[in-house]
Amino acid sequence: MRAKRTVDTGSLAPYLWPVEQQYPPKLLSSGNPQIAKGDGDLPVQSYLDAMPGWKSRIGHQLDRIVAQACPGARKAVRWNAPLYGKEDGWFFSMYCYKTYVQLSFFRGVDLVPVPPGRSKVDGVRYFKIHENDALDERLIAGWISQAGKLPGVKF
Secondary structure (H helix, E strand, O other), X not given: OEEEEOOOOOOEXXXXXXXXXXXXXXXXXXXXXXXXXXEOHHHHHHHHHHOOXXXXXXXXXXXXXXXXXXXXXXXXXXOOEEEEEEOOEEEEEEEEOOOEEEEEEOOHHHOOOOOOEEOOOOOOEEEXXXXXXXXXXXXXXXXXXXXXXXXXXXX
């Protein structure tokens, strides 16, 4: 077990980084943490902890929203992004960019209201959260809850 400074308080907190993961993870040119592929909560928490600055707080907040809206959701890290899903596939992910966190809903066109960000991939919709945005937890929880009830997407 290693100690690392927490994002919000700067205090030391115990944290176990996966053996194959650098300490601390490096950031890609987009501002996204480079996290090893893995299944379960540990790699996802590694990703959330490695999100730079204010984005880590948002990432942990979104992870809690998923846990409340879709208890028992599957978690994994693929392509340097945390994925949330169920037995039939994935329904939600997030990704860090330099100035925002992007939420991805893989069947976003079926959500009400439809998330505003369009994608080149059929059915996918995005939602961006910038540093000074007020996080509308109710709206996001509604989207996540709806997404968790739709058929998942296989990659």
